[in-house]
Amino acid sequence: MRRSPGSTPDDFLSHWLRFGTGGTCWAGHGALYALLKAAGFSVQFGLSTMRSPRPVSAGSPGHGTLFVRLEETLFIVDATMLHGQPLPLQAWHSPHPVWGTRVHRDEGVWSINWKPLGRSRVDCQLVEFDAAAHEYPLRHEQSRYHSRFDGALHIRLAGRESIIGIVKGEKVVRDTSGKESFSPLSHRQQQLLLIERFGIAQEIVAQLPPDEVEK
Numbered sequence: 001m002r003r004s005p006g007s008t009p010d011d012f013l014s015h016w017l018r019f020g021t022g023g024t025c026w027a028g029h030g031a032l033y034a035l036l037k038a039a040g041f042s043v044q045f046g047l048s049t050m051r052s053p054r055p056v057s058a059g060s061p062g063h064g065t066l067f068v069r070l071e072e073t074l075f076i077v078d079a080t081m082l083h084g085q086p087l088p089l090q091a092w093h094s095p096h097p098v099w100g101t102r103v104h105r106d107e108g109v110w111s112i113n114w115k116p117l118g119r120s121r122v123d124c125q126l127v128e129f130d131a132a133a134h135e136y137p138l139r140h141e142q143s144r145y146h147s148r149f150d151g152a153l154h155i156r157l158a159g160r161e162s163i164i165g166i167v168k169g170e171k172v173v174r175d176t177s178g179k180e181s182f183s184p185l186s187h188r189q190q191q192l193l194l195i196e197r198f199g200i201a202q203e204i205v206a207q208l209p210p211d212e213v214e215k
Helices: 009-019 025-038 135-142 187-196
Strands: 042-050 063-070 073-077 092-094 101-106 109-114 122-131 154-158 163-167 170-174 180-184
Touching: 009 025, 025 042, 025 063, 025 135, 042 135, 063 122, 163 187
Parallel strands: none
Antiparallel strands: 042 063, 042 122, 063 073, 092 101, 101 109, 109 122, 154 163, 163 170, 170 180
16 A cells, blocks of 8 residues: 655655645654754654544544753644644643634643634643654554545645635635634635645646535
């Protein structure tokens, strides 16, 4: 079986440069780990779980994240939650309308409260702060069969003061005030937006199947 796209840092970064594509937390953070390590940072793999009100399948790989230590402080560096800046692992809160995030303890466990684009706020519960390197490729492969992102297009692009994305058949924009607007898209409209707004290569967009699941 072919490896999942972006399963190695070289694979992820070469696809990003050539096709404009990103990836899920496992692919993106595997590449970011390598980049931070090469830049001289003390970086650790992390494992977490999203405390979504929707049921999670028994085979769900959870969520991958990263931790960077600067002097005596451990920071959460997460490229998929898009919280705007590294978050200190301590009681912390940002009221920013676009990037607003809260780090807190819930029943003795550190959690990050954040807002996915087009969805309600959710806690990301941190469960492992120094995971073994082999966990990431294993969980990435596990996500091939057990992922919330299966069956429909999900993409986000962070600007300076806004976020735009496509979430399960809708264009979603979070503006500078934090308000989100929703516009339904046909399959063809999704394809055009991927090329014109997100910069995804046409040869990749041509392979995009229609959405299979409801919102």
